[in-house]
Amino acid sequence: MKLGFSASDEAFRAECADWLKGQMAGEFKDIKGITQLTAMPERRKEWEQQLGAHRWGCIGWPVEWGGRAATLAQQVIFAEEYARAGIPGRINHIGVELAGPTLLTFGTDEQKRRFLPDIAAGRTIxxxxxxxxxxxxxxxxxxxxxxxxxxxxxxxxxxxxxxxxxxxxxxxxxxxxxxxxxxxxxxxxxxxxxxxxxxxxxxxxxxxxxxxxxxxxxxxxxxxxxxxxxxxGDGWRIAMGLLAFERGVSTLGQQMGFRTELDDIIAAAKATGKSADPVIRQRIASAQTGLNLMRYGALRMLSNTDHSAIDGAALTYKIQWATWRRALGELAMDILGQSAEVAAGDAYKWDVLPNLYLYSRADTIYGGTNQIQRNLIAERGLALPREPRG
Incomplete structure (x- = not known):
């Protein structure tokens, strides 16, 4: 497992960071900082096409299908710099991270020609x-x-x-x-x-x-x-392969978003005076420790050379980050206090941290509930006896 990056990797980091920051300071500055996935959909589609035009849309794909054939380290770096630049989540992440890799692995040449170029170019969501x-x-x-x-x-x-x-x-x-x-x-x-x-x-x-x-x-x-x-009749095998791709390099970009949320919470604690509370300080320290552990775990998971199957490390990742982020949302509300319960503007126009709390309530449900994740860890990761099926 490699925890650092080479000199050439860092040069690549500078290249993609400069391009992303330039876009957010220029033509696409109006979408910077958006947190809701449904906000400004037409502009977000234009952003997908801008990424595709410069071959940043799916850099890990082969060049022939619109990618850059980027190494795993480069894909991790791009995901991190994308989040660090304050760019909203990809509205075509399902096409880029799930449908595309599934086609590359299981699709025919004709199916690849039909779908992959338009996904890479940001034209098909x-x-x-x-x-x-x-x-x-x-x-x-x-x-x-x-x-x-x-x-x-x-x-x-x-x-x-x-x-x-x-x-x-x-x-x-x-x-x-x-x-x-x-x-x-x-x-x-x-x-x-x-x-x-x-x-x-x-x-x-x-x-x-x-x-x-x-x-x-x-x-x-x-x-x-x-x-x-x-x-x-082959749908189950393909669906399981797709879910393995879901635990891919985007997890490191997701964690960079978590880093931003934790930084906002620390700033709020200082502004409200809660940073002097030893219990709050301990919870912030625990959140920091958890985030570091997730990063190391994700790097270990990605070091697995077979990305077409879900290994034991990948089975644990969803329950780990979902539980951590739910606690992070609760920490944000405890720091903000009653002021977080009232929206300053129109109905449901929440600030970043109250929105984090509300959205994080779903983290332990969607994509596989924590209860189901525990069953998967037990049965597939630890080879324990299956639950009785009625």
Missing amino acids: FCQGFSEPGAGSDLASVRTKGHVENGEWVVNGQKIWTSLAHISDWIFVVTRTTEGSQGPKGLSFLMMPLDQPGIEVRPIRQINGDAEFNETFFTDARCPQDSLIGAP
């Missing part, structure tokens, strides 16, 4: 169709069904918590395509266009006033038969 009302963390329980009809896949069912579906162009969907199948067997992985009569997207209003998540309904929704990734 993807969202994820995994969770359902009765199949949240338990992906193997999906009930959305698909079948082939006249050379097309026809899909019926419902997905939920589809982040940014309302501004996306395509959705990848895990659907049950073998009649009578149960559990992980009989599932298939489809790429579907969202702009069609058979798909309806309804927003879900969150506790912080944002509407990042959606319900997505499929009523005889269609996609070409060759939009199937892998073979029919």
